[in-house]
Amino acid sequence: xxxxxxxxxxxxxxxxxxxxxxxxxxxxxxxxxxxxxxxxxxxxxxxxxxxxxxxxxxxxxxxxxxxxxxxxxxxxxxxxxxxxxxxxxxxxxxxxxxxxxxxxxxxxxxxxxxxxxxxxxxxxxxxxxxxxxxxxxxxxxxxxxxxxxxxxxxxxxxxxxxxxxxxxxxxxxxxxxxxxxxxxxxxxxxxxxxxxxxxxxxxxxxxxxxxxxxxxxxxxxxxxxxxxxxxxxxxxxxxxxxxxxxxxxxxxxxxxxxxxxxxxxxxxxxxxxxxxxxxxxxxxxxxxxxx
Amino acid sequence: xxxxxxxxxxxxxxxxxxxxxxxxxxxxxxxxxxxxxxxxxxxxxxxxxxxxxxxxxxxxxxxxxxxxxxxxxxxxxxxxxxxxxxxxxxxxxxxxxxxxxxxxxxxxxxxxxxxxxxxxxxxxxxxxxxxxxxxxxxxxxxxxxxxxxxxxxxxxxxxxxxxxxxxxxxxxxxxxxxxxxxxxxxxxxxxxxxxxxxxxxxxxxxxxxxxxxxxxxxxxxxxxxxxxxxxxxxxxxxxxxxxxxxxxxxxxxxxxxxxxxxxxxxxxxxxxxxxxxxxxxxxxxxxxxxxxxxxxxxxxxxxxxxxxxxxxxxxxxxxxxxxxxxxxxxxxxxxxxxxxxxxxxxxxxxxxxxxxxxxxxxxxxxxxxxxxxxxxxxxxxxxxxxxxxxxxxxxxxxxxxxxxxxxxxxxxxxxxxxxxxxxxx
Numbered sequence: 001x002x003x004x005x006x007x008x009x010x011x012x013x014x015x016x017x018x019x020x021x022x023x024x025x026x027x028x029x030x031x032x033x034x035x036x037x038x039x040x041x042x043x044x045x046x047x048x049x050x051x052x053x054x055x056x057x058x059x060x061x062x063x064x065x066x067x068x069x070x071x072x073x074x075x076x077x078x079x080x081x082x083x084x085x086x087x088x089x090x091x092x093x094x095x096x097x098x099x100x101x102x103x104x105x106x107x108x109x110x111x112x113x114x115x116x117x118x119x120x121x122x123x124x125x126x127x128x129x130x131x132x133x134x135x136x137x138x139x140x141x142x143x144x145x146x147x148x149x150x151x152x153x154x155x156x157x158x159x160x161x162x163x164x165x166x167x168x169x170x171x172x173x174x175x176x177x178x179x180x181x182x183x184x185x186x187x188x189x190x191x192x193x194x195x196x197x198x199x200x201x202x203x204x205x206x207x208x209x210x211x212x213x214x215x216x217x218x219x220x221x222x223x224x225x226x227x228x229x230x231x232x233x234x235x236x237x238x239x240x241x242x243x244x245x246x247x248x249x250x251x252x253x254x255x256x257x258x259x260x261x262x263x264x265x266x267x268x269x270x271x272x273x274x275x276x277x278x279x280x281x282x283x284x285x286x287x288x289x290x291x
Numbered sequence: 292x293x294x295x296x297x298x299x300x301x302x303x304x305x306x307x308x309x310x311x312x313x314x315x316x317x318x319x320x321x322x323x324x325x326x327x328x329x330x331x332x333x334x335x336x337x338x339x340x341x342x343x344x345x346x347x348x349x350x351x352x353x354x355x356x357x358x359x360x361x362x363x364x365x366x367x368x369x370x371x372x373x374x375x376x377x378x379x380x381x382x383x384x385x386x387x388x389x390x391x392x393x394x395x396x397x398x399x400x401x402x403x404x405x406x407x408x409x410x411x412x413x414x415x416x417x418x419x420x421x422x423x424x425x426x427x428x429x430x431x432x433x434x435x436x437x438x439x440x441x442x443x444x445x446x447x448x449x450x451x452x453x454x455x456x457x458x459x460x461x462x463x464x465x466x467x468x469x470x471x472x473x474x475x476x477x478x479x480x481x482x483x484x485x486x487x488x489x490x491x492x493x494x495x496x497x498x499x500x501x502x503x504x505x506x507x508x509x510x511x512x513x514x515x516x517x518x519x520x521x522x523x524x525x526x527x528x529x530x531x532x533x534x535x536x537x538x539x540x541x542x543x544x545x546x547x548x549x550x551x552x553x554x555x556x557x558x559x560x561x562x563x564x565x566x567x568x569x570x571x572x573x574x575x576x577x578x579x580x581x582x583x584x585x586x587x588x589x590x591x592x593x594x595x596x597x598x599x600x601x602x603x604x605x606x607x608x609x610x611x612x613x614x615x616x617x618x619x620x621x622x623x624x625x626x627x628x629x630x631x632x633x634x635x636x637x638x639x640x641x642x643x644x645x646x647x648x649x650x651x652x653x654x655x656x657x658x659x660x661x662x663x664x665x666x667x668x669x670x671x672x673x674x675x676x677x678x679x680x681x682x683x684x685x686x687x688x689x690x691x692x693x694x695x696x697x698x699x700x701x702x703x704x705x706x707x708x709x710x711x712x713x714x715x716x
Contacts, residue, residue: 063685127547128539129479129556144479149489149541151692237489238542238688239695254367256678257391 029270036263054264064265066240067248070155074244075223077159078166083215085163086170087208091200093171094178104175111168119229122161123148126233148234151241158242161229166222170215177211178204217280224273245269320611321353323372326383326437327365327596328358329565337631345618352611362388362596363677373397373603380604381612383596386424387672387680389432390511394674398599400430404609413617416638418661423669425597427511433597434616435637437628439564440591440660440667441498443584447577449474449481449558460581464502464527467559467584471537474558483537485557486528490545492687493671493680494594495561498583499524501590507671507683512715514673516683516705517698525690525697527586532691541692563594564660567633571654580656582663589666595634626650635660673708674715682707 036054041047058064093104110118125132126147134144147157181204189199227247230236236243236251245265253262328334335358342356359365362385369382384392392398405411417435425433447457453473461467471483486495497507505520515521532540538557552560553573561583570578583591598616600609618624622640626647629636636642642651642661651658673679686700695703 123544123547124550127544127550129482130547130551130554146539146541146543149539149543149692151694232546235489237684238692239685241692251677251681255363255681256675257370257395258678 032263032266032270035259036261036267038260040258040260050260054260055268057261058264058268063240063243063248067236067243067245070241070243071224071245073155074159074162075220077156078162078223079216079219081159082163082167082170082219083212085167086174086215087205089167089171090174090178091204094175107171108168110165111172115165115226115228116232118161118165119232122229123233126157148242149238151238154234154238154242158229158233161233162223162226165226166219170219173211173215174208177208181207213280217277220276220280221273224269319351319353320607321355322381322608322611322615323355323357323379324381324383324615325357325359325365325369325372325379327360327362327385329361329563329595334565334632337628341619341624341628344624345615348618349611349614352614354615366392369601370395370397373601378601378603380608381598381600381616383436384599386433386435386438386593386595386597387670387676388599389425389427389597390672390674391676392599393427393432397601397603398432399602399604399609400432401434401600402430404600404613410613416640417620418635418638418664420664420667420669421593421635421637424593424672433599434620436596436598436620437565437632437634438593438595438597438637439634440593440663441495441561441583442564442567442591442656442659442663443559443561443581444552444566444570445559445579445581446552446555447579449555449576453558457577457579460579461584462582463584464586468531468535468537471531471559472535475537481555482539482557484531484559484561485538485543485548485551486531486561487545487548488542488688488691491594492542493683494592496525496528496683496687497592497668497671498561498590499528499586501592501666501668502583502586502588503527504587506668508673511673512712514679514683514705514708514712516686516701516708522698522701524586525687525701528687529690529693529697533693542688564633564635565595567656567660568631569633571633571656580659582659582666589663591663591667592670593664593667594670629657633657633660635664673712675711679708679711682711 037049037051039048039050039053089107093100093107097103124130128134128144128146128149131144131147133147137144145153147153185203186199189203194202224244224246227244227250230242230244230247234242236247246269249262249265249269252258252265256262326338338356338358342354346352346354357368357379359368365382366384366388369379369384372378389398401414405414414431414434421435421438422431425431425435443460445457445460450457450460450470453470455470455473461470467484473483474481475483488495493507500507500521503520503524505515505518505524507516507521508514531538548557548560548562549566549570551557552562553570553575555576564580567580582589598620600612600616604612619628620637622636622638622644623646625636625638625641626644628634629641629647630650636647641647642658647657671680671683682704686695686704689695690697690700
């Protein structure tokens with residue numbers, strides 16, 4: 001086959017993906033950026049070029065800072081915990097134990113359920129007085145709590161639910177990672193009299209680092225992407241105590257119809273995520289052991 | 292390869308031809324209508340059955356009634372449809388969206404559509420307080436459909452148990468707090484009162500503020516959040532939790548409150564009349580419905596959805612839309628809707644119909660919302676309503692959870708509202 005034919009073939013194969021990427025990722029990103037530089041159009045006030053005004057008002061908007069900090073707490077609260085739980089669950093279901101298939105399914109179930117449906121269930125878990133959590137606490141003689149109605153407990157409540165939802169998905173990646181580790185290593189470790197913990201910490205965990213990197217990126221992205229449950233659980237309240245960046249963007253765009261400001265927020269979020277992904281690839285990647 | 296392209300283009304031509312032919316063959320006027328439901332329950336079936344009745348009577352009109360989530364979702368969907376070039380012709384949307392829809396140049400006033408004297412009389416046939424939110428710049432933009440006020444649901448069995456008279460629910464704030472104290476159990480198994488503060492906190496607050504003698508806004512560009520009477524109203528609300536201990540502290544969830552009431556965890560709740568039928572069908576105890584009590588006076592905002600007609604419509608579509616709106620707000624249909632849901636009949640004539648008058652006679656709570664209309668005011672609505680409302684909601688929640696004092700929170704919300712509304716004056 002001639003080189004030129006091969007080239008054409010290559011481009012043809014690439015075209016569908018390129019069209020999708022351009023149409024649904026790059027084009028919207030560019031238009032969003034331009035929208036952030038203009039004011040909104042209405043019959044009372046025509047559209048005009050406003051430059052970085054939207055970004056200036058973003059940095060002086062206390063709600064923006066609040067949702068940003070909330071998002072960081074959410075990331076901090078969900079990522080290490082869900083990764084830890086995922087590894088633990090993967091180690092358990094990687095062993096030859098009775099009912100393994102059932103256990104794997106049970107761990108994975110939360111991931112399969114739609115977030116909105118799950119949030120409707122958790123709404124009643126968290127409901128004061130009538131909720132599952134308060135009822136269980138009552139049995140043990142503890143005071144109930146207005147979990148979602150109290151600014152100091154609302155974000156932790158969201159974090160717990162997110163961990164529950166996410167850990168199962170990460171478990172699948174770790175399970176796949178564990179199964180690529182050669183069983184000879186375990187036998188060798190046993191012969192050498194290495195402890196279970198030592199084997200995990202010196203052998204399994206380092207070999208799982210590529211998986212961890214992948215999961216870390218995903219977990220970080222998810223902590224900014226997953227807001228479906230807020231629509232049902234709190235709508236960002238009370239007083240923005242559980243509001244997150246993406247939900248704030250949604251409110252700004254579709255509730256306030258302020259496309260200009262929503263675009264500025266979106267560009268900020270995109271830049272933040274792009275930078276983090278790059279940082280993770282360049283710094284963590286170097287320290288990750290690939291075979 | 293070339294052959295395949297020919298084939299594909301041939302198929303496309305045929306498909307296009309068929310679709311053009313089929314749309315030409317139908318001489319029906321097709322209407323798309325979005326409608327929201329904010330209180331849950333089997334309300335979609337009620338809408339579907341009214342629409343089916345309408346189509347049976349008007350075979351030349353085809354109506355696609357699309358349930359589209361809560362009020363915010365509905366506005367988003369209707370506006371998105373407008374942008375996409377496949378717009379809806381009419382929709383039920385939040386009565387308070389009127390200023391924003393006007394600013395977007397999305398809707399037309401009904402004054403431009405009604406022509407005959409009979410239609411003008413129709414425009415005046417609704418309860419005036421239900422029309423308040425639909426009127427702006429001297430014209431009528433919204434026709435009331437699923438409208439409500441806030442009422443107080445109370446558990447008569449709990450009243451009897453606490454030694455209160457179940458037939459005389461409290462009519463003043465003082466009476467309310469005293470009754471709620473008697474109803475609150477020390478072990479925490481039953482609260483006296485719950486007023487929801489998520490979802491629509493500004494709506495509940497509109498009632499308290501008005502009971503204290505002040506409305507939340509004087510016009511679409513002027514809010515009164517920092518008025519001393521408004522601040523005092525928020526202090527009263529907060530004190531119910533923090534001082535009188537008749538209500539849980541923190542915010543109370545709109546979505547689960549009805550369940551709280553049905554399970555006897557609160558002896559009284561303030562909620563939309565739109566819940567009435569669902570409560571009636573699910574309460575295992577004897578319950579009553581009362582007007583909200585008076586501070587300086589009685590008061591409640593109206594609430595709910597109005598019919599709007601979109602600008603981007605043909606003359607036939609407008610005519611068909613008018614037919615549909617007139618049908619759905621006619622006394623008979625309004626009565627049926629009221630019985631099915633608990634929302635109000637929208638005109639005095641609706642309560643004159645056999646269906647609704649006999650229902651009211653047998654189930655008096657169904658008339659409370661209507662009787663309360665005498666004390667009702669418009670729901671909070673300004674230009675940029677969602678954003679101003681969010682400022683107010685945040686302020687209310689901040690005060691209720693104790694992170695700011697009511698005065699601080701409301702002054703900040705007022706300052707923010709001033710900034711937003713200044714350009715509109």
